Amino acid sequence: MRPMAQLAMVMNLDKCIGCHTCSVTCKQAWTNRSGVEYVWFNNVETRPGQGYPRRYQDQDAWQGGWVRTRRGRLKLKAGGRFRKLFTIFANPVLPNIRDYYEPWTYDYENLTTAPLGDDFPVAQPKSLISGQPMHVEWSANWDDNLGGGAEVSNRDPIVERVRRQAEDKVRLEFERTFMFYLPRICEHCLNPSCVASCPSGAMYKRVDDGIVLVDQDRCRGWRMCVTGCPYKKVYFNHRTGKAEKCTFCYPRVEVGLPTVCSETCVGRLRYIGLVLYDVDRVGSAAAVADERDLYQAQLDLFLDPTDPDVIAAARREGIPDDWLEAARRSPVYALAKVHRVALPLHPEFRTMPMVWYVPPLSPVVDALTDTGHDGEDLENLFGAIDTLRIPVEYLAELFTAGDPAPVRRVLQTLATMRSYMRAVNLGDQPDESLAAAAGTTGAELTTLYRLLGVAKYNERYVIPTAYEAQGRQLEEIGCSLDYEGGPGMYGAGPFGEASGRPAPVSVETFHALKQRQTSEGLADPERPGARVNLLNWDGKGTPAGLFPPRRTEQAEDRS
Amino acid sequence: MDVLLWGVLPYVTIAILVGGTVWRYRYDQFGWTTRSSQLYESRLLRIGSPLFHFGILVVVVGHVIGLVIPQGWTSTVGLSETAYHVQAVTLGTIAGIATMVGVAILIYRRRTTGPVFMATTRNDKGMYVVLVAAIVVGLATTLLGAGVVGEEHNYRETVSPWFRSIFVFQPDIEAMSEAPFTFQLHTLIGMLLFAIWPFTRLVHAFTAPLPYLFRPYVVYRSRTPGPATRAPRRGWERVGS
Numbered sequence: 036m037r038p039m040a041q042l043a044m045v046m047n048l049d050k051c052i053g054c055h056t057c058s059v060t061c062k063q064a065w066t067n068r069s070g071v072e073y074v075w076f077n078n079v080e081t082r083p084g085q086g087y088p089r090r091y092q093d094q095d096a097w098q099g100g101w102v103r104t105r106r107g108r109l110k111l112k113a114g115g116r117f118r119k120l121f122t123i124f125a126n127p128v129l130p131n132i133r134d135y136y137e138p139w140t141y142d143y144e145n146l147t148t149a150p151l152g153d154d155f156p157v158a159q160p161k162s163l164i165s166g167q168p169m170h171v172e173w174s175a176n177w178d179d180n181l182g183g184g185a186e187v188s189n190r191d192p193i194v195e196r197v198r199r200q201a202e203d204k205v206r207l208e209f210e211r212t213f214m215f216y217l218p219r220i221c222e223h224c225l226n227p228s229c230v231a232s233c234p235s236g237a238m239y240k241r242v243d244d245g246i247v248l249v250d251q252d253r254c255r256g257w258r259m260c261v262t263g264c265p266y267k268k269v270y271f272n273h274r275t276g277k278a279e280k281c282t283f284c285y286p287r288v289e290v291g292l293p294t295v296c297s298e299t300c301v302g303r304l305r306y307i308g309l310v311l312y313d314v315d316r317v318g319s320a321a322a323v324a325d326e327r328d329l330y331q332a333q334l335d336l337f338l339d340p341t342d343p344d345v346i347a348a349a350r351r352e353g354i355p356d357d358w359l360e361a362a363r364r365s366p367v368y369a370l371a372k373v374h375r376v377a378l379p380l381h382p383e384f385r386t387m388p389m390v391w392y393v394p395p396l397s398p399v400v401d402a403l404t405d406t407g408h409d410g411e412d413l414e415n416l417f418g419a420i421d422t423l424r425i426p427v428e429y430l431a432e433l434f435t436a437g438d439p440a441p442v443r444r445v446l447q448t449l450a451t452m453r454s455y456m457r458a459v460n461l462g463d464q465p466d467e468s469l470a471a472a473a474g475t476t477g478a479e480l481t482t483l484y485r486l487l488g489v490a491k492y493n494e495r496y497v498i499p500t501a502y503e504a505q506g507r508q509l510e511e512i513g514c515s516l517d518y519e520g521g522p523g524m525y526g527a528g529p530f531g532e533a534s535g536r537p538a539p540v541s542v543e544t545f546h547a548l549k550q551r552q553t554s555e556g557l558a559d560p561e562r563p564g565a566r567v568n569l570l571n572w573d574g575k576g577t578p579a580g581l582f583p584p585r586r587t588e589q590a591e592d593r594s
Numbered sequence: 595m596d597v598l599l600w601g602v603l604p605y606v607t608i609a610i611l612v613g614g615t616v617w618r619y620r621y622d623q624f625g626w627t628t629r630s631s632q633l634y635e636s637r638l639l640r641i642g643s644p645l646f647h648f649g650i651l652v653v654v655v656g657h658v659i660g661l662v663i664p665q666g667w668t669s670t671v672g673l674s675e676t677a678y679h680v681q682a683v684t685l686g687t688i689a690g691i692a693t694m695v696g697v698a699i700l701i702y703r704r705r706t707t708g709p710v711f712m713a714t715t716r717n718d719k720g721m722y723v724v725l726v727a728a729i730v731v732g733l734a735t736t737l738l739g740a741g742v743v744g745e746e747h748n749y750r751e752t753v754s755p756w757f758r759s760i761f762v763f764q765p766d767i768e769a770m771s772e773a774p775f776t777f778q779l780h781t782l783i784g785m786l787l788f789a790i791w792p793f794t795r796l797v798h799a800f801t802a803p804l805p806y807l808f809r810p811y812v813v814y815r816s817r818t819p820g821p822a823t824r825a826p827r828r829g830w831e832r833v834g835s
Contacts, residue, residue, distance in 0.1 A: 111811075116806055116807050117807070119806065120803065120804075120806065123803070124644045124646075125632065125636070125639050125640040125643040125644055126632060127640065129632050129633070129636065130633075131635075131636055132633050132634055132709075162709075164634060164708075164712065164713075165708035165709040165712055166712055167708055226812065230811070230812050230813055231811035231812055233806075233813075235801065235803050235806070236803075236805065236806070236809055238813065239813040239814060239815040240812060240813065240814050240815075241814075241816070242814050242815065242817075243816060243817045251624055252623035252624055252626075253623070254627065255626065255627050255628060255798055255803070256627035256628040256629060256630050256798070257803060258630055258632065258633075271630070271633050273631070273633050273634070273713065274713075275624070276628060276629035276630060277624075277627055501817065
């Protein structure tokens with residue numbers, strides 16, 4: 036047994052209202068730059084839907100993740116080492132920018148410079164990668180809230196698969212339609228196939244907290260990681276030629292703050308906590324024969340942080356005591372392993388993902404109440420689970436490789452919890468046999484209710500800080516000229532914007548924003564831009580170029 | 595003049611190549627990338643890029659064999675001059691043409707695909723000129739040396755001895771100055787290409803990911819080289835471990 040610590044996340048899908056606040060704040064924090072316009076470290080998908088990039092779950096097409104060979108070993112689905120090197124000059128399964136969407140801006144200048152005429156001037160959409168006027172046909176959330184209707188949703192790879200199994204289980208007719216939201220970030224997998232795909236060895240999993248990162252200095256742009264990741268959560272920055280991905284906001288979690296997406300989540304549906312797992316058994320767990328066993332195999336990897344043997348082994352591995360304490364208080368461990376209501380996303384990719392989900396139950400109560408039944412009566416609830424609008428089969432394809440049993444059990448637990456807590460709240464005698472029927476106890480249901488319903492900030496986010504002994508290294512040591520606005524900062528390197536040393540994370544501030552706002556924002560690195568991109572303008576101050584020069588200045592120029 | 599071209603210039607080139615590469619590796623790791631444009635366009639790239647790259651790899655191997663292995667060695671093994679030339683010219687021509695066609699497709703793609711052309715810097719354009727010149731003249735010398743066009747010339751008696759002599763610091767200027775003009779031109783363009791190499795995107799060739807074949811699949815790294823690289827202050831000693 037070799038315990039390792041992993042920062043993990045659980046999202047409670049019942050609470051997601053699809054507001055995209057997580058995506059927007061994440062984008063503002065991390066990918067508000069040219070070259071990554073199309074990059075969403077966090078995105079929220081409407082299910083059923085095609086997801087982002089389109090149909091990313093269809094591994095027959097995209098070849099992400101691992102497959103088990105007949106000899107019971109794991110192999111990258113897109114091919115092993117030799118095949119990777121052989122196809123390095125042109126990756127055969129790299130998504131095109133149009134599988135994401137072509138990023139664009141609007142030609143706002145036309146609004147002010149168009150000559151006087153009968154027609155109102157318009158701001159034409161202009162592609163951010165070719166600079167040409169373009170038709171906007173798709174974007175990150177084109178099929179939000181089932182936009183595009185069945186035409187788009189029918190192309191959901193999960194719908195296709197479920198439909199193959201049970202012909203009319205999944206109906207997308209308007210009156211019987213269903214949907215829910217699925218926020219996604221990088222899974223920070225225990226067995227990351229992106230890391231395994233990287234020829235340069237630039238991607239790595241951090242021993243300390245399990246965060247998967249790209250070393251920007253060592254990435255050489257071979258783009259095999261994009262193919263390797265079955266969740267398509269590694270993106271290629273087309274300006275710098277380097278891979279970028281969700282960092283689990285490591286500069287924040289190292290000092291104990293939750294990630295930006297969690298911090299700003301309106302529904303407070305995210306939980307961050309530590310999980311201890313046995314790194315020695317990851318390989319064998321990911322290679323179990325039946326892919327429906329992968330969920331259980333991954334659960335078995337998690338070590339009980341209260342077990343004295345585990346604590347002793349963790350100490351031998353150098354995991355400090357405050358981290359072990361955090362592991363014992365971890366909401367993720369509680370939801371995934373103790374209460375077993377959180378499920379991994381697509382375990383069949385065999386990457387052992389570490390962002391788990393509490394499947395959605397919500398519409399069932401309203402639906403039952405509408406039909407005149409007691410929506411929170413357990414009998415009714417249990418009966419309703421199998422006739423939910425969101426078919427259990429659909430959820431099972433997402434979370435348990437198609438096995439409906441664990442999903443049904445989770446939904447039953449959640450239903451029991453509702454029923455039990457209603458009895459408590461109404462002052463009735465709660466029925467312990469209800470809890471027993473769902474394989475749990477009243478006390479456990481109360482804890483679960485507390486965790487899902489009322490957990491406060493410090494209960495939802497239990498994040499130990501980086502080791503004190505490393506405190507000094509956490510302060511970025513840079514060139515003395517690299518202070519904000521200093522001469523060492525933001526000068527383009529000799530080989531264009533992308534070259535030279537990257538700006539330290541801590542200096543991504545005012546001047547960077549200002550520079551971005553005042554630059555053209557198109558893909559030509561050599562054109563000196565002076566026009567303000569109003570989409571990026573934060574409303575403060577007047578960046579140069581916001582207004583045309585004053586008339587007196589113009590007159591002076593002319594004279 | 596010959597001394598300058600064949601006695602001094604090679605060393606200047608090597609100095610720039612080695613110094614420039616070391617400097618760039620130390621200073622500009624972040625800019626050290628293929629700057630792939632596959633995200634924009636894949637169809638033409640998937641034909642042109644492998645054609646060019648595999649072609650140029652064969653060409654490189656051919657250069658190494660032709661320049662580094664003395665003629666005496668191959669004839670000792672029993673490979674006659676004619677036989678050597680036939681295989682060298684055949685392989686060289688096939689690889690050379692593959693490279694040419696590949697680079698032609700890539701340049702056509704670069705010029706006609708809007709996003710790819712937008713992402714092309716002046717640096718790239720200059721590099722392409724030198725690269726294409728080297729390939730065109732190189733292919734010409736292959737055909738010339740074989741006697742397909744013009745007079746046959748055995749470069750293994752002129753260019754190759756000169757090339758080897760550079761590395762023992764006694765450049766055989768005479769041998770090189772006797773080579774035909776096209777060979778001299780190809781050599782000069784080659785030197786120019788190597789001189790600009792460290793300052794262009796060509797550097798990605800120096801970090802060909804061969805270690806990938808030997809490393810474990812999943813890479814683990816610690817945030818720091820090890821726990822507590824400096825002695826903990828009093829009262830902050832680690833508990834546990």
